Amino acid sequence: MKSRDLIEIYERLLKHLGKQYWWPAETEFEVIIGAILTQAAAWKNVEIAIENLKAEKILNPAGIKNTRQNQLKKLIKSAGYYNAKSRKLKEFVNFLYKNYGGDLNLLLNQPKNKLRKDLLSIWGIGPETADSIVLYAAHKPSFVVDAYTKRIFSRLGVIDNGIDYESLKKFFENNLPENLGIYKEFHALIVELGKKNCRTKPVCGGCPFGYSCRFNFKDERAL
DNA sequence: GGCCAGGACACCA
DNA sequence: TGGTGTCATGGC
Numbered sequence: 001m002k003s004r005d006l007i008e009i010y011e012r013l014l015k016h017l018g019k020q021y022w023w024p025a026e027t028e029f030e031v032i033i034g035a036i037l038t039q040a041a042a043w044k045n046v047e048i049a050i051e052n053l054k055a056e057k058i059l060n061p062a063g064i065k066n067t068r069q070n071q072l073k074k075l076i077k078s079a080g081y082y083n084a085k086s087r088k089l090k091e092f093v094n095f096l097y098k099n100y101g102g103d104l105n106l107l108l109n110q111p112k113n114k115l116r117k118d119l120l121s122i123w124g125i126g127p128e129t130a131d132s133i134v135l136y137a138a139h140k141p142s143f144v145v146d147a148y149t150k151r152i153f154s155r156l157g158v159i160d161n162g163i164d165y166e167s168l169k170k171f172f173e174n175n176l177p178e179n180l181g182i183y184k185e186f187h188a189l190i191v192e193l194g195k196k197n198c199r200t201k202p203v204c205g206g207c208p209f210g211y212s213c214r215f216n217f218k219d220e221r222a223l
Numbered sequence: 224g225g226c227c228a229g230g231a232c233a234c235c236a
Numbered sequence: 237t238g239g240t241g242t243c244a245t246g247g248c
Contacts, residue, residue, distance in 0.1 A: 022229095039230040045246055046229085080245040084231080126231045146229060164237090191229050 020188035023136035031137040048078040088124030108138040148194025
């Protein structure tokens with residue numbers, strides 16, 4: 001696949017689905033909490049948890065730090081995996097206070113690679129969550145790939161289904177201009193398309209990419 | 224009632 | 237490094 005093909009896919013998706021304006025959050029800290037809570041969870045369930053944290057006025061570093069883990073569990077219950085996720089929230093703010101005195105800007109304003117490395121060192125933050133934070137909270141161009149990305153583009157026959165995270169990430173970064181807006185929108189569009197194309201929920205018809213891909217997009221009804 | 228959701232980690236070979 | 241089990245709620 002050539003770079004211009006990938007850009008064309010992006011433009012087609014943009015035209016069909018419209019701008020997504022990700023990430024849906026009021027603050028950078030909210031982006032981070034959302035990125036952790038949405039791990040293997042439906043965003044709808046995450047929204048409930050976010051609202052609970054807002055209602056308690058603890059959707060900030062000090063708030064999470066000063067709230068007991070058992071209380072956090074109750075508030076984020078809707079997002080699932082509340083034992084693990086409550087610990088992940090704690091691990092993040094503990095890291096933030098230990099290394100940056102609780103100053104989120106100090107963490108986020110670092111060079112991209114250092115920031116990503118910092119994030120990956122925190123228990124509970126893997127590559128996708130780290131990239132989401134770098135891209136949508138720190139506003140630095142780090143392409144986010146997820147299960148949808150792998151599923152859709154392997155169906156198109158562009159990448160191998162067994163490709164690992166870093167390779168898939170590089171595939172996009174090597175074939176796209178290093179543009180913050182494109183990175184943000186493209187990932188969001190892929191997720192929105194992925195939702196519509198979930199195996200159990202066929203929607204609409206015709207491949208949005210104009211390709212005759214290996215996977216049967218016609219049956220699946222992409223758009 | 225079963226499947227899946229905007230993953231990451233532990234453990235194993 | 238690759239493959240599998242685990243975590244858990246809520247919508248469809």
